[in-house]
Amino acid sequence: MPEKIKRKVYFISDGTGITAESLGQSLLTQFDKIEFETQTLPYINTAKKADEVIAEITIQAEGRPIVFSTLVDKNIRSQFQAASFLCMDLFHTFISPLEQELKMESSHTIGKTHGVNVKNYNNYMLRMSAVNYVLSNDDGANIHEYAHADVILLGVSRCGKTPTCLYLAMQFGIHAANYPITEDEINMSKLPEHLKDYKKKIFGLTIEPHRLNQIRQERRPNSQYANLRQCQYEVREVETLFKREKLPYIDTTSRSIEEISTQIMSACGLKRRLM
């Protein structure tokens, strides 16, 4: 098999670099024949730092490096434009058409997205409240608080409930509880009594049994809990339950937490609480 072509890629920002990384990575996935070696360089917010970075980014044997930038400052941006690598300017490319459309100049201020602004305090409190809710309602710990849940995730142990709840809290400020169906409850093959009042908030997660087996093996190797037949049995029963109770559900096997979370937001008609 021939080796993949390699290429160096830099995500450069005067802020956190999160936006440059996110869009840059999504563009790179469209070129799967190339092996990209990526590096994120945040807080490039002075001419000196920009010079240092530009000196560091040298031409490789494999071809010139690719830079994705979200630099706001015009001068720093010009420094990068003048260098000899391919500069994809994710920010300024859209500022001009927006200025024309809105008939005003942009403020060219750095770090507005994730930095100081009036929304920060409110967002911090909303996030903290949502994260605290997830932590105190993890693993069916606190069912008397379900009245305050935005959504209650239901599924077998290790199908992805906790990270999904945390993502919903951190990204959207959503109050997400999760309830693991135990083996006893699976045997009863109906919705646990204390969940009935909250049926409208329940969203099911399922998973491919071989994947579940793999995940549980890492947690408790060679246990009954991790046994493939046990996984197959639990998944079959919980999917039967979802169908019988007409609960919306999603298979987490080949989906990222981002995708599972946004699908839940959309299916449950949830609105983000964070601004």
Added chain:
Amino acid sequence: MPEKIKRKVYFISDGTGITAESLGQSLLTQFDKIEFETQTLPYINTAKKADEVIAEITIQAEGRPIVFSTLVDKNIRSQFQAASFLCMDLFHTFISPLEQELKMESSHTIGKTHGVNVKNYNNYMLRMSAVNYVLSNDDGANIHEYAHADVILLGVSRCGKTPTCLYLAMQFGIHAANYPITEDEINMSKLPEHLKDYKKKIFGLTIEPHRLNQIRQERRPNSQYANLRQCQYEVREVETLFKREKLPYIDTTSRSIEEISTQIMSACGLKRRLM
């Protein structure tokens, strides 16, 4: 005071919409004289869904709506381009220059970023491991696991340690522990004995005392814990400790969790574990 000009904005994607939202919001913050009313519409992945959305997005009295899109499919993208609103195509704008540079066509495949791919399983396990680490090492609960920490956040109660640890885990796969300095330890005015071996991993968080007072008031109103003088005392002492021990630290008051986290990554020389 004159009312702000209003404008409708849509973030449209055939995937989760997270990237469109992230870059779109960062562009909008450059126009702070306008009040943008935003809506995210994810999973617009069929011609039918696109038609429905386009019909929904009608011209408002305030001016034509602005659309930020990360649509990969060329046909769906054309449907939006043909409509009468301002379309900012965050994805295809950069695909052509990349195709030229890399001398190959892109694969035009939807949902590669946050969807099915070979990295998902590894990322899921890395994230789970990091999140489990945060949860079992929250609030100084498990100091014997500090040998496995990538970073240990130190600060007074409610200065932002837990959400920062969770963000580091979810976003970067970093194993982040956190240790709250108690009043007893503050009185001793030195680094707690059991932290000394891990000094190189410690990063301090501080906060403006009035903000701390505000946050603690919401948690335990009118308590000694929330008292402004108490907050001032704790913050002063912890900052003295940071300086005396030459610990790196950051003020969380006017910074978002994203910004705090990326600054810690950068200052501690941490590399992201998630691909």
